[in-house]
Amino acid sequence: MTPLIINIGARHPPSHILPINIYRSRGYLTITCQTGTMTGELIFITGATGFIGSATALAALKAGYRLRVCVRKPSEKLQTLLLQYSQQVEYVTVPDLTEEAAFHGKLDGVDYVLHLASPLPRGTDKKDYFIPAVKGTTTLLKEADRVASIKKVVITSSMAALIPITGLPKGGVLKGRPF
Numbered sequence: 254m255t256p257l258i259i260n261i262g263a264r265h266p267p268s269h270i271l272p273i274n275i276y277r278s279r280g281y282l283t284i285t286c287q288t289g290t291m292t293g294e295l296i297f298i299t300g301a302t303g304f305i306g307s308a309t310a311l312a313a314l315k316a317g318y319r320l321r322v323c324v325r326k327p328s329e330k331l332q333t334l335l336l337q338y339s340q341q342v343e344y345v346t347v348p349d350l351t352e353e354a355a356f357h358g359k360l361d362g363v364d365y366v367l368h369l370a371s372p373l374p375r376g377t378d379k380k381d382y383f384i385p386a387v388k389g390t391t392t393l394l395k396e397a398d399r400v401a402s403i404k405k406v407v408i409t410s411s412m413a414a415l416i417p418i419t420g421l422p423k424g425g426v427l428k429g430r431p432f
């Protein structure tokens with residue numbers, strides 16, 4: 254199982270790598286889902302209480318996928334949002350995704366993993382977002398590697414990952430090739 258990383262800042266849709274694609278088009282964040290043969294497959298999704306996660310969860314449900322929604326704590330707002338698809342949705346609670354056994358057994362039977370949960374930087378204290386972002390991702394990937402039914406894993410990153418924590422360098426130009 255090869256982890257797949259999609260950059261939301263990308264200006265074009267990724268080329269059919271997944272039934273769900275997240276990309277930027279004409280300044281808008283676009284989430285597309287294939288329907289048809291994929292109907293009924295099970296997606297494990299984190300971050301569904303967030304901006305991108307909630308739109309992605311809805312798009313996947315509309316396309317006919319089943320969702321196992323992983324939340325830190327039960328969210329009435331999210332449950333209301335997904336109410337009309339409640340037969341396709343199950344919830345699991347993982348209070349701390351940095352714990353080594355956080356996802357143990359939670360991915361069983363899953364076809365796709367969408368890991369969209371990550372703290373957005375709201376300060377300059379690295380540990381507030383680096384630890385959950387990195388540890389949460391590696392813990393999830395280790396568990397996904399154990400589960401044979403998983404075909405793809407999507408992890409959101411950001412153009413912000415390329416920008417130094419202290420801000421843009423003098424002149425505002427970032428050098429180097431991100432991918």
Ligand SMILES: NC(=O)c1ccc[n+]([C@@H]2O[C@H](COP(=O)([O-])OP(=O)(O)OC[C@H]3O[C@@H](n4cnc5c(N)ncnc54)[C@H](OP(=O)(O)O)[C@@H]3O)[C@@H](O)[C@H]2O)c1
Pocket residue numbers: 261262299300301302303304305306324325326350369370371372373385409410411412
């Ligand atoms: N928004 C954009 O335009 C944009 C652009 C490029 C990349 N991205 C990336 O896409 C991802 C999601 O962004 P978003 O805009 O949807 O963010 P968001 O609205 O702030 O949502 C963040 C999600 O991550 C969860 N989360 C935050 N901190 C967490 C932690 N320590 N442990 C577990 N879950 C945590 C939140 O859960 P709770 O509800 O429990 O807090 C929420 O579901 C991020 O990786 C971001 O960098 C976003």
